[in-house]
Amino acid sequence: MVERVTGRSLPELLDERLFKPMGVDHAEWDRVASGAAFGFHGLHLTTEAVAAFGELLLRGGLWGDRRLVPREWVELATRRHVDTPQIEDWSKNPDALRGYGYQFWMSRHGYRGEGAFGQLCVVVPSSDLVVAVTGAIPQGEAVLAPLWECLLPGLDHAGSSRDDEILADRLRRLSLASVPGSADPERSVKARLDASVGDSALPDGTTVMVDPVDDGWLLRLGPLLNIEAGHGEWRESAPLGRPVVAAGAWQGNTFVAEIYVITTPHRVLLSVYADAGTAMATWNVVPLTSPSLALHVRSPLMTRPDVA
Structure with missing residues (x-):
């Protein structure tokens, strides 16, 4: 409806009216073969951008001194219109x-x-909380x-400046644990992917190569997907336009790497078995649209090229 009324794509309209004024310069949408955005799902934002959207709602549609969304709409959209009764065998959480x-x-x-x-994105206006x-x-x-x-x-406790310092220090040191194991900087491995486990992030038979580079590795997953992985640290790269972070290590004769697709909850565990010459690449949770890792790291996103 938005596109028919405005004559513009939904992503283009929201970039201009919402995201760019908020300083969100990169909002990716899942798209189909025609380039149209799904609209009802598949918007990829950083956690900071989601928090900023919550702040916009908390302030009733104001961003600084600029009104981006009518207050009346925020109030209407964020109040109860229908009941959500208990469904058999579904969550009994009070929320x-x-x-x-x-x-x-x-x-x-x-x-x-x-x-x-x-x-x-949780908004609690009574506590000024997002x-x-x-x-x-x-x-x-x-x-x-x-x-x-x-x-x-x-939130009801005033705390102290010392409390603030302790919190700030803890936040600075928060990180995802890197992959444990050794660097073995002279060791390379080549393997063939086994996708028999199901929900594989890569097609069966994909050639997987791991080469040491700059205190880490270059992971070559087929002919197009080259991902940088750090040792003891997360290294960012954008092999097909969208950013990922990865870390790896040797665990005996197995090379293990974790690959996180930024702006999503999805990550891939890559295991390369040097003795057998085989590898596996599995998702923690399979994305809604496709298990293909390549589709989720390509920009612009087109995770359902089979849908017109």
């Missing part, structure tokens, strides 16, 4: 039963946007109970 607005779920405190695999989550969590509701039980009560 699932608070009702639904215009694509926003009501919560015990405030409201939330909720995406696949535990993506969350929480953004990007992570592969089977039930996003599992994050909410700790927020209400631990975080929310803490």
Whole structure:
């Protein structure tokens, strides 16, 4: 409807009116073969950008002194319009039963946007609070109970400057653990991918090569997908236009790497067995549109080229 009324694509319109004014310069959308965005899902943003969107809602559509969204719409969209009754064998979490607005779920405190695999943007106007989550969590509701039980009560305590320093130091040091193991900087390996495990991120028979480069490795996954991996650190690259971070290590005669697709909860575990000359590449959770890793790291995204 938006595209018919405005004569412009949804991504183009939202970039101009919403994302760019907020300083979000890169919003990717899952697309089909025609280039059209799905619209109902598949918007890829950094966690910081999701938090900024929550802040926009918290301020009633204001970004700084600029109004990007009418306050009336924010108030209408984020209040209860329909009930969400208990469904047999489905979650009994109290936050699932608070009702639904215009694509926003009501919560015990405030409201939330909720995406696949535990993506969350929680807004609690009464506490001036926004929480953004990007992570592969089977039930996003599992994050909410700790927020209400631990975080929310803490907001009532003034704390001290020392508390602020301790928190800031802890946040600076937060990181995902790198892959354990040795560097073995002179060792290369070549293998053939075995996709028999199912939900493989790479096609069966793909040639996998691991070559040491600059205190890390270059992972060659087929003819087009070259990903940089660090040892003891995460290294960023954009093999087909979209960024990924990767780290790896040798664990005996097996090379292991983890590849995270930024702006998603998805990561690939790559295991290369030097003795057998075989490799496997498996998702932690398979993306909604396609298990092909190449489709998810290509820009612009076109994760369903089979759909017109």
